[in-house]
Amino acid sequence: MDLLSSIVARAKSDKQRIVLPEAEEERTLCAADKALADDLADIILIGNPAKVEALAKEKGLTNIGKATLIDPENYDKSEELAEKLAEIRKSKGMTIEEARKLIKNPLYLGCMIIKTEGADGQIYGALSTTGDTLRPALQIIKCQPGITCVSGGLLLISKQKQYGEDGVLVVGDVAVTPMPDAAQLSQIAVCTAQTAKSVAGFAEPRVAMLSFSTKGSAKHEVVDKVVEATRLAKELDPALKIDGELQADAALVPSVGAKKAPGSDIAGKANVLVFPNLEVGNIGYKMVQRLGDAIAIGPILQGIARPVNDLSRGCSVDDIYYMIAITACQAMDAKK
Missing domain, CATH: 3.40.50.10950 (Rossmann fold)
Structure with a gap:
């Protein structure tokens, strides 16, 4: 099905x-x-x-x-x-x-x-x-208790079945909050994982917090924001399987994840991707949709x-x- x-x-x-x-x-x-x-x-x-x-x-x-x-x-x-x-x-x-x-x-x-x-x-x-x-x-x-930031999740269905859950990825935020701070980004991560469960039917969301850096490979305040958001997301939902910061290839490709983030439970296995800001998310999903011939369903309002x-x-x-x-x-x- x-x-x-x-x-x-x-x-x-x-x-x-x-x-x-x-x-x-x-x-x-x-x-x-x-x-x-x-x-x-x-x-x-x-x-x-x-x-x-x-x-x-x-x-x-x-x-x-x-x-x-x-x-x-x-x-x-x-x-x-x-x-x-x-x-x-x-x-x-x-x-x-x-x-x-x-x-x-x-x-x-x-x-x-x-x-x-x-x-x-x-x-x-x-x-x-x-x-x-x-x-x-x-x-x-x-908003939901503990949530102050509304966001937009999206279902991305790719023909590349080796990624996500048989080619299905849930991503956010692609629609609402232009420049989330660390606290807002942590909420987007938790809410996008909820969408992965309730809508995509994922038994186990595995969340990658995306950046242009993997595990300290680059130093910048925007990388620091993603690292802090990852920490805060774990506080919001201690059971959440999440890691960051990860580059997109490290999040999705097992061989790259093993090389760039050895020991990570998420690297190379992510099925939920959280973008660092709306600009990246909106541009990124539309490029995948058009150049990668993926199906995009949403945005789905979260929070x-x-x-x-x-x-x-x-x-x-x-x-x-x-x-x-x-x-x-x-x-x-x-x-x-």
């Missing part, structure tokens, strides 16, 4: 409640219909019922009736959720009037439904920017207490479908 099929199978094994707040968007609605047809998740759609039903009819979508459809302008729990939102944000000066206005915004409404245990995860971004995706999630759902995922505005129906499955797998892990 390939990785995507495995993710879908895990999602189906314990159906989660996933909110799609951009229900009036064509690709989103088509992906919802496919997810409902496949019994992938319990879908909660937020949008104008007349517009959603008209679009479903136009596209010949026959499964949308299985979803829970919420009208943000006429939701019977709006006042209750507005009061709770005002309470959550009172330290920031939010009034009940402001909360009532925000709760009509599908992105905020979806996050409040998750906050009050009415759903397990949310996906949007086909119409919204990453900033619009993160803002309500961070204001309402907030939020309940899964909220961002989509590219150029996403396809299949992209959304698989992100529903990924978010469901994250939600299952968050409940443990």
